[in-house]
Amino acid sequence: MNKDIFRRTSFLFSSVALLALLSSCHQEEKKESKSAEKHNEIKTFVLSKEKMATSLKLPGELIAYQQVDLYAKVSSFVRTLKADIGSEVTQGQLLMTLEAPELTSQLAAAESRLKSQEAVYMASKANYDRLFETSKTPGTISKNDLDQAIAKRNSDLAQLNAAKAAYKEVGAIQNYLEIRAPFDGVISSRNVNLGAYVGPSGKGSESPLFTLQQQKHLRLVISIPELYTGYLKEGDDVNFTVKSLPDVMFTAKVKRLSGALDQRLRSERVEMDVPNPKKQLLPGMVSDVSIPLPANASTFIVPKSAVVDGAEGVYVIRSKAQKAEKVNVKKGRETDDKIEIFGDIKEGDILVNEANEEIHPGDLIKP
Template sequence: MNKLKNKSTLMLAVIAVAISSLLSACHSEEKEKESAEEQQEQAVETPAVELTPVKKGKLSSNITIPGELIPYQQVDLYAKINSYVKKLLVDIGSEVHQGQLLVVLEAPEINSQLAGAQSRIKQQEAIYYASKATYDRLVNTSKTPGTVSLNDLEQAEAKKNSDLANVEAAKSAYKEVSANLAYLEIRAPFDGVITSRNVNLGAYVGPGGKGSDPLFTLQDQKRLRLVVSVPESSTGALSNKTEVNFTVKALPSEKFTAQVKRLAGALDEKLRSERLEMDVYNKDKKLLPHMFAEVNVPLPGGDSTFVVPKTAVVTSTEKVFVIKVVNHKAQWVDAKKGLTSGDMMEVYGDLKPDDKLVKVATDEIRDGSTVKDK
């Protein structure tokens, strides 16, 4: 009986110890859980942030935009008068020089008009010579007093002058008709390449001919214009001293350079962008007009501005801002973005050098909340 009693007592003691240990462990877990919750609440209420100072600086950036190569000069050549194509001296791909004869036209009626104009000159000259002879005789006769009235003399002089004017008018009409002969020969206005031909021998051309189709299209391809449209946000850094790089799909392994020569100085109303033109010298003719190009336009930094990490700038649905920390209090400061380069960005706002900003900012750090340094 004593042995049985001792065993029961021992078992009760073991159970009591186990229960005590279990209660102690539970109590410890509850304390740890409460401590973790307190730390979590404290971290939410007072987040630890890494700060970065505001510094003055200049950033240089670049943008890649599409561009187009167009001829430096291009002209469509038309026939000014109704005529027929008599000779074609060039074709597509022909290289021509300024003043070179390209096509000869034929208009038989012009020869008839020219002959008629010449006949009218002779007719008016004959009338003039007759009235001049009459006037000269009256002048000689009037030297004898009382033989010719002054009125008759004045009338003869007026007739002579009128006939002389008719002679000059006839000569002007002749020049007008003869000038049309020059239009029967079409010459190149500048050095270039014929890129299109829309007529054949014997074709009827002119105002009543093939309508608006030109006879030829002439392009200057030794120098091209590289045209790009720069978005409004990047126009402030543009300069006519900028040199750009570009590539074309036809020659992907080659990189070309060009100098900015012309700035539009105004924004396109539809695209809200500024037109830039660069001169590209193309003596080897690797580049063709109307090729598309990928253009890398450098954007040098302007006046010294505030430069901060891009992670310090928050873009929300409401606004763009940075978070300044003053006496462990977060302050939202409205900001405007500038150029970006790598991990840095220009910002404009109510900031001062050496202000402390949250390096990795989010809108979860509320305005006026307490923060602490990491």
Template sequence: MKTHILSGTSIFCSILVMALFSNCSPKQNKEKAQPVNKPVTETFTLSHGALNTAIKIPAELTAFREVDLYAKVNGFVKAMNVDVGSQVHAGELLVRLEAPELGSQQSGAQAKLKSLEAVYIQSNATYQRILETSKTPGTISKNDVDIALAKKNSDFSQLDAARAAYRETDNIVQYLTIRAPFDGVISARNVNLGAYVGPSGKGSELPVVTLKELKHLRLVVAVPESYKSLIKISDTVQFSVKAYPGKIFSAKITRRAGVMDTQLRAERVELDVYNDDLELSPGMVAEVSIKLSGDKNGFLAPKNAVVNSTDGVFVLEVVNGKIWRRPVVKGRETDSLTEVFGSNLKDGAIYIKHASEEMHDGASI
């Protein structure tokens, strides 16, 4: 009786275990049979394109014309007609000097000129009389006529030399005035009335005044060597200055040096800035924004597609489901694109979008 009860219990447990296995095993097998999803390798099609970017470079505004005016002769300042900030016009008298010795030289040259004019008038008249008389046969010998002609020519040569000497002294006296060579503003004045001045290094260490043109300025930019081929004459450039926050000025590239500065490895580029309202001033520092047109012979690739490793710079081309490295030379970059150049690159070919140096030649994707 007791044994029968135990056997029944064992049979019940066996049936329960079999039911549990029958419910669980198919489910586990079903889960194991589900396929594993492999990560998808993103690709892109390579194509030609121009990458249009812009660079920002510091620049400096300078006067289009600027000159330090010195006295041409030694003398004392007699009159100062201008001061710092004076706007002047071409030919306007700025400073007058005095040098008594120059006045004496001019008076002496003038007196000598008048004296020789009188001598020449006399010798010329004598020659004319002798020549006229010689026309009567037997009155005056041919030798006397030649002597009178020689005297006349000699006196004329001396008169001509005196005229040249007088013009020279007159020109030197003109040096006692300093006039403006062009329209502009006096930016510096270094002497006062009565000061002794003269040519640079011979009486004056500093110029009498400095004149700068303000209505026409130069914007001087040092363009790095890598951007030399991307700019050209007449390109429009925008710039700003700290004196006018938020205001944008524009100018066109007018001149370029064509050679690289040996220290900066940059090319000097100049732009003409017309400043009729005198808002801008020479010496201002500007921030220039230059738009750069890309090279249409290059290719555009996603930035992550270009691998820069110890083996070199390359992109990964997909050919028949396999990966192959293609060496490239990088150009300019934006946040998402990179210019690439290479002889093995093909327009319309498929390349890996997110490449890495762990991907080797011949690997399948």
């Protein structure tokens, strides 16, 4: 009897344990099912058009409005220096005089040849004039003699003109012994000293004599990426700062647009005029330029988290019949948390708010 009671008790405990195990498995299946359902729930939003007004930050470079390197045209030696680094000069001001003794000799020789040819021409002209007056009396002068006198006069006249041109050429070359400023500006570099040899060739031409810059008027040069070339036009105001004066905001006006893209950078060169009367800014400074990008039209604006920039390119994930679908897009303007996109999308599309590469095409999307 005790054995029967023991068997019944063992069977009862076994049944209770089996029921507890089945109940536990069922609850775990329910939890897993709920977890899977919860996992498939993805936050989405409806795509719509908005207007975005932002600004684009680009580096720029300040350059002199005009800049020129001055060289010597003739082989000579530096005789006097009238300017140095930092000198403010005006147009036509004498900067340097050079010395070339052989040019003085050449000029004297050209002047002698000119005077000699003038005398020859005056003699042949006087001879022709006398023969011409005499030929008015019939039979006194033959036509051949008169023709020869005319030819001699014309030949001497041509020689005289050649002598005048040679004298003028030597005189013009001698004028190059004076180096003058071609425009108002500041001497930013000087590479010679008194007595130095300078010339158009050889050691004297390795560096320019002077570098002259116009600094009271500067150019701000930037390269606009292809995507943003339509936002700037002539006359627009642009703000910028420089590292030496970070608290000062400067303004420049767009003056020149190249109208073509650089083949390497795929960008357009834009130049802005910058008045600089106090010379706070210097040529060669790098600036941080803020370019306004106005909201000209409504475009598709989405959260940055909705755009995936991965190995397969730039795309968003669209929900089509609750199935994931990748749509390739191109980026536009950006703010801190939003971005402008372009592609095969339309208003009313349902996009995943937090897209990532772990969501594959065909995956179930439960909004």
